[in-house]
Amino acid sequence: MRKILGVFMMMFILLVTGAHESSAASSTYTVKKGDSLYAISRAYNVSVANLKSWNNLKSNIIHPNQKLTIQAGQKPASKPSTPSRADSDKVVREFTVSASAYTANCNGCSGITKTGINLKRNPHLKVIAVDPKVIKLGTRVHVEGYGYAIAGDIGGAIKGNKIDVFIPTKSEAYKWGRKNVKIKILE
Structure with a gap:
């Protein structure tokens, strides 16, 4: 009986200790130049x-060499991705907007969005510039003719x-031109 009680006691201690350690564990990420909270997330x-x-x-601003805590169990993905149909299909709001295109490769362009996304390093991302009074920064959207994107930038004329809409090359941006498109705000 003592052996069984001892075994149960050891199992209980291991179970409690292991559970406590896994919930308390976290990793640290060191911010690199060009990183953004969105890309890290x-x-x-x-x-x-x-x-x-x-x-x-308190804000989305981060700096190189800053240490960020990432909760345990979160594994880094291969690279940041644009929101897709699988992320969310629930449409919160739908309306028509006037859409033009921009690129990160122009004179005086840093390629870093308001939310810190480095478009020169991540030309595959679909990012739109918005008026944050109309569409909150960080919102997932679907833009007719462009696809699923993130509201990650602002602009003086927006x-x-x-x-x-962010287009990687100038020639493709010019082809986009200006057009009225439907935009869906996703949950």
Whole structure:
């Protein structure tokens, strides 16, 4: 009887200790030049809100060499990705906007969005510039003729129901031109 009680006691201690250690564990990520909370959140498959909460951040601004806590169990993905149909299909709002295109490869362009996404390093991402009074930064959207994207930038001429879609090359941006398109705000 003592042996059985001893075995149960050891199992209980191991179970409690192991559970406590796994919930308390976290990893640290060192911010590199050109990183953004959005890109880091996509890489670790966590939300920007969680990153901000875990690290007591009041804004989306991060700096090179800054240490960020990532909760345990989050594995880095291969690279940041554009939101897809699988992420969410629930449409919160739908309306028509005037859409033009922009590129990160112009004179005076840094290629870094308002949310910190480096478009020169990530030309495959679909990002739109928005008026944050109309579409909140970080919102997932579907733009007719462009696809699923993230509202990750703003622009001086982007006021009201206007957006700019990021296109990697100037020639493709010129081809896009300006057109009225339907935009769906996704949950």
